[in-house]
Amino acid sequence: MTVAVSSRTLALRRLRRNRLSFLGVLLVVGIVAVVVVGPLLWRVDPLATDLVHRLEGPTAAHPLGTDVQGRDLLARVLYGGRVTLLISVVSVMIALTVGSGLGLVSGFVRGWFDVLVMRIVDILLAFPPLLLALVIAAARGPGVGNTILAVSVPAIPRFARLMRSQSLAITEREYVLAARAIGLSPSRVLFRHVLPNGIGPVTVQASIALGIAVLEVAGLGFIGLGVQPPAPEWGAILVDSRTYLLQNPVAVLVPGAAISLSILGFNLLGDALGDLFDVGGGR
Amino acid sequence: MTDAVLEVRDLHVEFATDPPVRAVRGVGFTLAAGERLGIVGESGCGKSVTATALLGLVDPPGRIVEGSIRVRGKELLSAAAADLRAIRGSEIAMVFQDPMSSLNPVARIGRQIEDVLTYHGWQDRGSRRRRVAELLRLVGLPDPDRRARAYPHELSGGMRQRVMIAMALANEPAVLVADEPTTALDVTVEAQILLLLEDLTARTGAAIVLISHDLRVVAEVCDRVLVFYAGRIVEEGSVDEVFARPAHPYTRALLELAFGRDRRAIPGAPPDLSSMITGCAYAPRCSRRIAACSDDPVLEGRDSHRVACWVGAVR
Numbered sequence: 001m002t003v004a005v006s007s008r009t010l011a012l013r014r015l016r017r018n019r020l021s022f023l024g025v026l027l028v029v030g031i032v033a034v035v036v037v038g039p040l041l042w043r044v045d046p047l048a049t050d051l052v053h054r055l056e057g058p059t060a061a062h063p064l065g066t067d068v069q070g071r072d073l074l075a076r077v078l079y080g081g082r083v084t085l086l087i088s089v090v091s092v093m094i095a096l097t098v099g100s101g102l103g104l105v106s107g108f109v110r111g112w113f114d115v116l117v118m119r120i121v122d123i124l125l126a127f128p129p130l131l132l133a134l135v136i137a138a139a140r141g142p143g144v145g146n147t148i149l150a151v152s153v154p155a156i157p158r159f160a161r162l163m164r165s166q167s168l169a170i171t172e173r174e175y176v177l178a179a180r181a182i183g184l185s186p187s188r189v190l191f192r193h194v195l196p197n198g199i200g201p202v203t204v205q206a207s208i209a210l211g212i213a214v215l216e217v218a219g220l221g222f223i224g225l226g227v228q229p230p231a232p233e234w235g236a237i238l239v240d241s242r243t244y245l246l247q248n249p250v251a252v253l254v255p256g257a258a259i260s261l262s263i264l265g266f267n268l269l270g271d272a273l274g275d276l277f278d279v280g281g282g283r
Numbered sequence: 284m285t286d287a288v289l290e291v292r293d294l295h296v297e298f299a300t301d302p303p304v305r306a307v308r309g310v311g312f313t314l315a316a317g318e319r320l321g322i323v324g325e326s327g328c329g330k331s332v333t334a335t336a337l338l339g340l341v342d343p344p345g346r347i348v349e350g351s352i353r354v355r356g357k358e359l360l361s362a363a364a365a366d367l368r369a370i371r372g373s374e375i376a377m378v379f380q381d382p383m384s385s386l387n388p389v390a391r392i393g394r395q396i397e398d399v400l401t402y403h404g405w406q407d408r409g410s411r412r413r414r415v416a417e418l419l420r421l422v423g424l425p426d427p428d429r430r431a432r433a434y435p436h437e438l439s440g441g442m443r444q445r446v447m448i449a450m451a452l453a454n455e456p457a458v459l460v461a462d463e464p465t466t467a468l469d470v471t472v473e474a475q476i477l478l479l480l481e482d483l484t485a486r487t488g489a490a491i492v493l494i495s496h497d498l499r500v501v502a503e504v505c506d507r508v509l510v511f512y513a514g515r516i517v518e519e520g521s522v523d524e525v526f527a528r529p530a531h532p533y534t535r536a537l538l539e540l541a542f543g544r545d546r547r548a549i550p551g552a553p554p555d556l557s558s559m560i561t562g563c564a565y566a567p568r569c570s571r572r573i574a575a576c577s578d579d580p581v582l583e584g585r586d587s588h589r590v591a592c593w594v595g596a597v598r
Contacts (some may be wrong), residue, residue, distance in 0.1 A: 179387070183403060
């Protein structure tokens, strides 16, 4: 009896998890589709100022209203999404490549290289990622390149740690020994056997890192250390509109919601991938 | 022996653990072309370590302390890493115990077999593909084109072991090391795999080193047998002679366990290999122990049968 109940609870839990996973996929696909396709359909220059129509509420010509310089907010949010998401994706790709690359080799060769890399990783991990991003952005100054640097570097350690543990475990597997027994060179063993078998959890981490990256890119934009005006970027749009919250609340709500939903979407997607790869035991 | 394809001399393997463990303590044997050699002994007697040493695959903390391993005259232990890789998979190959875990789970099996060819000089993709299909047919997998596209999890244990054998024999090595190749398989499949191994090595002329704890398997497949105890060879000779007239009390006990009616376990446990062993390592468990057993016995006898024992001489 208890078995029947618990298995039903389990099924319900799985169903709920699946719904959340589905929501995550929907959010990510939806947001990406909107920022990719949106500017193609809504052909309004996000940089064109119109001081006559500044700080307007939603109208037919400007569905989200205009900002303090009369720029169309819908166009700015759409283009801003491209900027924010692209910077996030590029940063995570860089962190993933560098971090997993270091981790992969560390776990495989071990020895002094492993010790060196892992101590550097420990140092980076000692700082909260957002703080580290702030420090880098503050030291290097604003701009797209520096934002990418500021967001990617703090994300490296987790990828390195994760891939190293994968690499350590997989190197012990019998098929790696078998691969060596047929004469494969270490680099081929690494790329042919260790990497493909260890990449699963890294994609989960990448999705979660994307959520953090969106937060950081927007956060840096918000405090003025990220992408510079007049270029649109969600965080920057948010800080511009904040002052005029009472005149046009939509201008704050929409970019704010876009940031939140992106982060939520990437996190749920990460959970979904985690279930898929069975990371952390089948829940 | 001039046609020896494998010559092992005074092999010592040590594991640098704390305290260090000497798993193989002076093993030497030669393998003639096409010969089938069985290595038997209980767990932890150095069989598998010897097997991995034959391909130069002893990993830290393990280390080959001294000795010589020659494959077709080429010394492995002083070979450069690249030369060693060229020998592995072409001159000497290995089949592992557990076919469920010795194939890469995320690569198609055709690709994995093809890799062995690619890394040993098969430049042309078309001829590699043909060879893969030929090998799959050779190891008895029907519909090779479809099988080549399968992932390991789509195959049964027996089929995977066939794939492993296809990989090992892809470049027609002179020596095939099979470490407990059927232990993880069903009894019915075991017989098929053994037959396949016998048949294919006979066809390609490869010599086999068959490592097994199962004396029946060795009796069925091999011409010659080495009995390992505590990292040493205690008895060696032709399967016929050793199985008919075992000289070493340990071999007798093993045979009694495998074939006899009186299945009494050998009392005691194998010695601790981290401590110095003086004299015969089996003496503490031996029922026929005499005073001389505190001295090191040497392998003595004739070519077809030798034993390292003070009590049981070769008859």
